Amino acid sequence: MPENAKKVRLDKFLTQAAELTRSEAKQKIKKGSVTVNKEFIKKPEVKISLQDRVCIDGEEVLYEQYRYIMLHKPAGVISATEDAEDRTVLDLIAEGKKGLFPVGRLDKDTEGLLLLTNDGVLAHNLLSPKKHIDKTYFAILDGPVGTKEQELFLQGLDIGDEKLALPAKLELTENKNEVFITVQEGRFHQVKRMAQAVGRNVTYLKRISMGNLVLDPNLKKGEYRSLTEKELTSLKKK
Numbered sequence: 744m745p746e747n748a749k750k751v752r753l754d755k756f757l758t759q760a761a762e763l764t765r766s767e768a769k770q771k772i773k774k775g776s777v778t779v780n781k782e783f784i785k786k787p788e789v790k791i792s793l794q795d796r797v798c799i800d801g802e803e804v805l806y807e808q809y810r811y812i813m814l815h816k817p818a819g820v821i822s823a824t825e826d827a828e829d830r831t832v833l834d835l836i837a838e839g840k841k842g843l844f845p846v847g848r849l850d851k852d853t854e855g856l857l858l859l860t861n862d863g864v865l866a867h868n869l870l871s872p873k874k875h876i877d878k879t880y881f882a883i884l885d886g887p888v889g890t891k892e893q894e895l896f897l898q899g900l901d902i903g904d905e906k907l908a909l910p911a912k913l914e915l916t917e918n919k920n921e922v923f924i925t926v927q928e929g930r931f932h933q934v935k936r937m938a939q940a941v942g943r944n945v946t947y948l949k950r951i952s953m954g955n956l957v958l959d960p961n962l963k964k965g966e967y968r969s970l971t972e973k974e975l976t977s978l979k980k981k
């Protein structure tokens with residue numbers, strides 16, 4: 744059934760669209776705060792279509808089944824939905840974060856592109872080891888690297904796991920300590936361990952892209968925005 748043809752209970756719609764709990768939604772409906780296509784509806788069980796115009800106290804609420812957020816993750820927050828000690832990436836999202844989770848992980852000290860969504864299928868596709876989604880990082884190393892290290896990255900490094908890392912691209916820049924590294928996997932501390940395998944430590948790490956999705960240079964650390972339709976379509980193609 745196309746998404747547009749779907750019908751949902753009004754109270755359920757409000758839990759998603761207005762981030763209310765089910766009982767808060769029921770209360771608002773029964774109190775007479777909710778209109779559907781300008782008509783007051785007082786029964787939470789009434790089924791509505793996703794095209795209907797729903798307002799609470801005259802304010803329209805929009806239903807988005809899935810959310811896709813590009814976050815410029817700063818260092819110091821962890822890639823989790825909750826944590827007893829540390830601030831998490833979800834703590835950076837002001838509203839509409841119900842059901843969101845980060846697609847994969849960046850280390851606490853890593854910055855850069857992190858996708859947050861409530862779309863489990865897309866997350867699964869992006870994270871599946873079989874899909875080999877490229878992830879590009881900018882890294883500052885504690886010493887210079889050159890063509891020898893480029894070769895080793897291309898061959899597939901032994902980073903202490905059962906299997907060698909898949910071939911990865913090491914792009915050199917004018918500053919021999921600063922590189923771009925593109926990996927096809929998402930193993931724990933992957934980039935740091937690859938650098939160590941060629942005798943270097945990563946002193947700064949920032950993810951620049953994931954598949955076709957590139958970190959928006961206008962987003963400052965800690966800022967986020969929804970993906971554009973174009974970004975989403977191209978990400979789904981991968």
Ligand code: URA
Pocket residue numbers: 848849850851853931932933934935936948
């Ligand atoms: N590789 C790492 O070592 N750390 C990250 O956060 C991401 C990739």
